[in-house]
Each structure stands twice: as structure tokens, then as C-alpha cells.
Amino acid sequence: MRRATAVAHANIALVKYWGKRDEALLLPESPSLSIALDRLFTTTTVELGVPSDSLVLDGRAAGEGELRRARFLLDAAGIGEGARIESRNSFPTAAGLASSASGFAALAVAACAAAGQKHTSRELSALARRGSGSAARSVPGGWAVWEDEFAEEVAPPGHLPIRAVIALCGEGKKDVGSRDGMKRSQDTSPYHAAFIAQCRRDYLEARALLRDRNLSALGALAESNALRMHADALAANPPILYWEPPTVSCLQALRRLRDGGLGAWATIDAGPHVVALCAPEDAPRVESTLRAIAGVRDVLVCAPAGGARVVEGDR
């Protein structure tokens, strides 16, 4: 029996991934840019050579669908033998935070380590992608870009001092999962083609702003990009509304903070939670502002993190 444990961080995209050019291969329609988040991570242990597959998520046996997705990734890695997988998130489970990115990145890295496979970061990123598109970005970590088969780090975590202040604005599973939501937007939203074209422009601009460490312009671009993604989903048929009432309150609160001279901008993944991007020194005020909003269940302050790594293994 071979065994390895890996850790990978969730990531939040400043230029979003919302549409696939290849459904089977999970290749994106447009390039995305993300940062890995230090407080949101998954720790996954894989033991190979057991009689049958099993998957435990946060102490509970996972459902059939989750086990099937994990097996699909193992097969893609050429690992045919039985695997016992145990995975734990550092953050509230089923709170609607993107755990598939950190989850599949950690699984890819742990499984390959347990199997004794030597891979480059690019290869591991491409493998994680087969589990969940955004997982490709959690393998390199830091400031990551993803355009084709794999994601890469374009700047280390400390390149631009920033905090991601996450306001939890809802609970429970969302009505429409990310995979279905992006498919429905792609298939039925009259705005989707314009969104993808905009993402290509935003991506190039975001890369330049990141290089120049221009937080305020990058923040404004991220907010605009995220709202356009939600607008694309809202325009789908039937409409997709990921927001909860406090989502709107948080957006209004950040606008008021900016009107008062404090730079904080929102990004929102396919869910209700608002992630406020700001300078490290402004994070305490952003945190207390968001925490005071009715309906906000908790607030987590994250700094940029590094990539997925093996933390324990037989080899």
C-alpha cells in the first residue's frame, strides 16, 4: 500500500472562467486570472492498493457522483488500482465556497505522489483540470493564469499585497451548480458571446495591471468582470440568480466604502458570497463593515497562498 497526503488552496478568479470550449476536456472559452487563498484549503490523503474505491469528505462518506468524479481523475492519471481517499476542508463545508478547486488539486497531487509518479506542475495542473476546471489554477497557486491545458503561476503570492475578505452571504447548496450554470449561460444567454469577448480583453488588461501592481484598477476590473458574469447568468433561460439579499448589501457597502475613500472591490463566484479585494491595511475595516451587515453569517480574511504540495508520503 502506498500513501500520500497533499494540501491545495482554493482560489478566487479576478477574471472569471464561465464557459467551456470543450465540454469533455474542460477547456475554457477564455483565459482566467486568480489568486490562491491561504485560509481556504483542502487536505487530501490517498492510499492506493486497497480492494475498492472509497471517498470520505470531512468525515462523511461521499455520494456516488463525487466518488465517480474522483475515479475519473484517477483513471486520467493512469491509476487503475483501488484508492481510499480522505479529504478535509479547512473551511465550512457546503457553505458554497469553491471547494472543488482545492479538492481536485489536492487529489491530483496526492494520488500521483502515492502512485510514485513524477510530474511537473503543468502536468499536475492539467490533471486537476479533469476533475474541475478551476482546480487547474489551484495547482500552481499564487497569481495564476489558465488558458489551455494547464494553469501557471505568473506572480508569486507576495507580488501584490492584497487581502480577500470573504463575506458568507448564504448557506446550503446552491440551486444551480457551477457546471450547469455555465452550460446554461453558454447555451441560452444572449449575452454570453459578449461576456467571453470581454473576458479576453479583461484578461490582457488584468495581466498588465498585476504587473504594475495597480490594485485599484485591478479591483475595479475584477468587480466589473464578476458583475458581468452574474449578468450573463441572469440573462440565461431560465434565469440564474446566485445572489442572496446580503449579497446586495455587501455590494452597496463596498461602494459606500469607496465613496468614502477606502479601496475595496467585490468579486463573486457562482454563489452568493462576496469576496472583497483590498490592501492588507484596509482589511480590518472592510471585515468589520461586512460583518455588521444583516444576513452575513461570517467573514474570513485571506491572504494569497502558494500552490498545491505533498505534505506527507511514503516516498
Next chain:
Amino acid sequence: MRRATAVAHANIALVKYWGKRDEALLLPESPSLSIALDRLFTTTTVELGVPSDSLVLDGRAAGEGELRRARFLLDAAGIGEGARIESRNSFPTAAGLASSASGFAALAVAACAAAGQKHTSRELSALARRGSGSAARSVPGGWAVWEDEFAEEVAPPGHLPIRAVIALCGEGKKDVGSRDGMKRSQDTSPYHAAFIAQCRRDYLEARALLRDRNLSALGALAESNALRMHADALAANPPILYWEPPTVSCLQALRRLRDGGLGAWATIDAGPHVVALCAPEDAPRVESTLRAIAGVRDVLVCAPAGGARVVEGDR
């Protein structure tokens, strides 16, 4: 001194007007379809032949800008003499309900009556349009369509039994007025062209559904059209967010009602208030559902109304 009083109802568009093809003439980019609302009306008295213009809105002297817009309409009617205008809304003032539609329709009708001008409904509609585009639809009332210089009634109020249950989801003036909001969407939203193209398709479909008295399909179309209008505004630069937290709660509540088998669909003008469209027999349950939502300040149930008319005059 000549004097007349007119009444006109506000209207809510099921296929929205959101963009001008002629800024000066207030001609729309795409056709719209609306119903007049019985409980929302403006009563306006115009006295001509006074030494100077004055405008009293709900008992308070109006500002310079409002007086200038009224004078612009009077000039367009060829009325050069001084006018004393007194206007009163049946509904909460400055609550963000579209009072410009009923206000300018009532003003056009009252001023022309006071001046002794004989006009067709089409001419009065075209005149009201010069004050505010959507006022064109409040002149004919009923189920009205507006595509070019004037709006016309395409079906009488009773053609399709319906109620508009209005949930007041905010207070005070909105940050971005309708005129500026549609201009900014037109100038900066990458989705605007697609929205206008969609409105043209929606309009044709809505006309057919109205003819067939198909409330459920018309309601679903209206909700989709309204969300796409808000998505267009959200995609503008800088983004325009008209919603308040209870706006989201109302949208979610209507979706839950539909999941439970009750047909009620939302439309939202350029503001936070949700207008639920439903069959008359379902209005009590929709009203009580929306009234129970945190942050909803009041709920008004409206039936379709007729057009603008003179209610008192010297001639």
C-alpha cells in the same frame, strides 16, 4: 385664464424600454409593451394665462429642473403663455415608483385641454413622450405598445385578467436615474446590443401571447426581459445596481411560489421595486407572501387601468 385637470395612470412595461435611438426626440431603440396601473395615477391641473410658470408637486414647489422639463413640454405643444401647474400623485412620492410616466401624460392632456387644443390620442401620446419616453404609453393606457412617435392601446384593460402586485423594496431617490441609466447602458454595456435585439424578439412574442391571453408564458417572458434589462445595466461601466436586498428576497419568493404551482412572475423597472404579475384570484396570496418579506415596506395591488383623460375643465 383657462384651466383644465387631467388624470393619467403610471404603467409598467412587460417588454422594457431601455435605450433611445434618438436622444433629443426620445425615440426608443426597440418597441415596448405595457399595462396601465389603476392605483398609481397623477392628477394634474394646468392654468394658462398667468404671469409666470410655476409647478407644485404633491404640495411642494418643484425644483428648477422639473420646471424646465414641464416648460419644454408646453413649448412642444405650442403653448407659450405662463402656466401654473399643480400635480399630485396617488402613490407614495419619491418612493421610486415611475411617476414621470403618469406625470407627463397628465400634464400633456391637461395643458392641451386648458389651451383649447383638440388632439387625437396619438398626438397627445407623442407630446407626452417629449417629457418622458414612457409617458407615451400612459396616454392610451390599457395594454399599450410604443415603437415610434406615439404609443397605442392594443387591448383594453380587461382583455387579460391580471394583477400587478407591487412590493416596495426601497426608499428615497435612486442613485442613477432612468434617463442616465439607459444612456450609460447604451454607451458602455457590452450586452446592450444583444438586449435590444432580444427586446425586438420579445415584443413580437409578447404581442402574440397577449392576443392568446397566455398569462403564464407572458409572465415568464416579462420576468426574463426585466432581468435582462437589469443585467444590461449591471454590465455597464461603472456598473449600475438598482436592486436592494428585498428585491432578491422577492424574486426568490416568487420562484418558490411558482415551484409550488402558483403562477406569479416579476418585472422590475429601473429601481428596486418588484412588480409581481399574476391572475386576479392569486393576488391575495402573492400580496401576503411579499408583505411578509423583511425589508418590504408596503405592497400595492393594481389592476389594469385606462388612458389619460380630462376630468375637469373650462371647455
